[in-house]
Amino acid sequence: MKMLEALPIELQEKICSFLDGATLLRATCVSTQWNRIISGLQMVWRQASLREGFGTPVKDWKLHYVTCVRLLQRLKKGKAFQHRHFAPKCFQCSDVRDVVFWNGCILAGIKKCIRVWRVEDLKPAAVFDVPYEIFCLSVSFNNHVLGVGHYDGAITTWLLDEVEVRASLLQCYVGHRDNVVCLCVAPELNLMCSGSRDSFSVRSHASSMNKGCPIEWKTHNQLLEEGFTMFRMELEMKVSFSIGTKVSFSGVAGST
Known part of the structure; x- marks a missing residue:
């Protein structure tokens, strides 16, 4: 011993x-x-x-x-999570468009406002009004920026204040012709990506966001084609390096 x-x-x-x-x-x-x-x-x-x-x-x-x-x-x-029933009386469940977690708080997009509750006691913490009806929400990885996709195709970004639990409008972006159904905001990468029912995906640089103009528009088919092209180029480089001869492949995205 x-x-x-x-x-x-x-x-x-x-x-x-x-x-x-x-x-x-x-x-x-x-x-x-x-x-x-x-x-x-x-x-x-x-x-x-x-x-x-x-x-x-x-x-x-x-x-x-x-x-x-x-x-x-x-x-x-299946016992790692605690479930609590949460049904505020200030709105109907059908009014909630999207829910995200931010800094110990729950953010819910409801029509033209964002309501905030603290997770620890589920008490209301704040209410943010937005200019257009909400479709989706996205919080950046660093918890500093909130992106909001709207029904009319607009996107707004908001600077989140963790101390006072409030949001300040940064910029409004236009370009989509239909609902913005998904959104990813990454200020640390100087990038924002969005997808819409108009079959377009948009990538914008934060440096160009002051004008609210996207830097690149691509349809979903174009993105698939782009992914296939990049894969084909990478494959050509690997094969050429291994046999010491230039090799080229031809094909169409989605073909077998």
């Missing part, structure tokens, strides 16, 4: 690094001393976490590993 205690920490880490997470947890149950020693080997628990795909940087890697394992087990049993 005292053999592990007598070893220097370098050898403790070396020996325990050969064990998987489940074995490490069983080893902590041997005795109080083993639990104290093994639980303190942060590099070992970090390695075990990364091996299982639990790679978020944390201070206590053992706690992180145990938490992730328990959550994974609950996911497999």
Whole structure:
């Protein structure tokens, strides 16, 4: 029992690094001393976490590993999520067009306004009015910009204030001739993409958004053709490199 205690920490880490997470947890149950020693080997628990795909940087890697394992087990049993019935009396369920999560809040697009509730207590936090009827919502990855797709084909972007829970209009974009059904806003990439029922997909640079003009219009068929062309060019380059001869392929997108 005292053999592990007598070893220097370098050898403790070396020996325990050969064990998987489940074995490490069983080893902590041997005795109080083993639990104290093994639980303190942060590099070992970090390695075990990364091996299982639990790679978020944390201070206590053992706690992180145990938490992730328990959550994974609950996911497999369908018990990882808590469900709460939420039906505010200020609107009918049929009025809700889209719902997104932002900074601990629920944002719901309802006709020409966006209502905000805090997740922790489901109490109203704010209401944003928008100029056109809402079809879809999208929050950027950095949680700073909200994109709103409208029924008439317009798109508006809003700067979100996390402290005061409010939104300020950034820009309105026009170009689509029908409902904007999907939207992705990525200011960190200087890019915004949108899709509409008019069979067009639009890609816009944030630098050109001051004028509200898209930089590129493509139909869905054009996007498929573009994807096939890029695949064909990549394949030609790989084959040419492998045999040292220029090779060209011909075909039509969607053909076998």
